Amino acid sequence: MLESISINTALFFETALKELEIDETRVKLLQSIALFIASEIKDDKPVNLNYICTHNSRRSQLAQVWSSYACTYFKLKNIESFSGGTAATTFFRNTVKTLQEVGFKFQLLKFSHQNPEYLISYKNSTNPIVGFSKLYDNEHNKSPFIAVTTCSNADENCPFIPNATQRFHLPFTDPKIFDGTLYQAEKYLETNKQIAGEIHFIFKNIKNSI
Structure with a gap:
């Protein structure tokens, strides 16, 4: 069982x-993602990663944050990370909480009852991550991009994603099913950890391939 306490980000x-x-x-899926990104870097192409989930409220937000963190951790350049959905909802509060528990700092950038915008930072970060729920083709997300769908609904509802140079389906279990239960914090932290681990795997392979 994962403890819901403040944890050092790098250690986590x-x-x-x-x-x-x-x-x-x-x-093999994670390796294929890493190899494609590495090949783009070797060709001196800027890499924009767009993590896409239906509501851009949980899994895609976690993936964007850890992907941004991984770039700093491995000192990789010319990679930017974004996220979006097939619908815009909110950066869900439980997602914010599980990231805060592992050392990410949230500063309110723009207040909204429905969809506030945050600046997200961490130790040694230079450029804060802008976090809010948006459509995958929002003007904030740079194009062209590599699309990584993190839920089955987003993959099924987007048979074609404009501006995607490549597309990968990397689904994660939705922690939403535990909202309002005694296991809520634990399950969000488990999802947080799985996404952090898989993003770490991808970026470690990128680093070793370039």
Whole structure:
């Protein structure tokens, strides 16, 4: 059981990879994502990663934040991370909380009852991450981009994603099903950890391939 306490971000990121449990099919998928990104970098192409989930409220936000963190951790340049949805809702409060628990700092940039905007930072960060729920083709998200769908609904509802140079389907279990239960914080932290671990795996392979 994961404890819901404040954790050092780098330690959490490293532990997430060490304790990552995935099957061979998933490993091959992560490796293919890493190899494609590495090939783009080798060709001196800027890489824009767009993590897409139906509501851009949980999994895609976690993936964007950890992807941005991984770029700093591995000192990788010419990679930017974004997220979006097939509908805009809110950067869900439980998602914010689970990121705060592992050391990310949230500053309110623009107040909104429905969809506030945050500046998200972490130790040694230079450029804060702008976090809010938006459509995947929002003007904030740079194009062209590599699309990574993080839920099955987004993958099924977007048979074609304009401006996507490549597309990968990397689904995660939605922690939403535990909202309002005694397991809420634990399950969000588990999802947070899995995404951190898989993003770590991808970016470690990118670093080793360039």
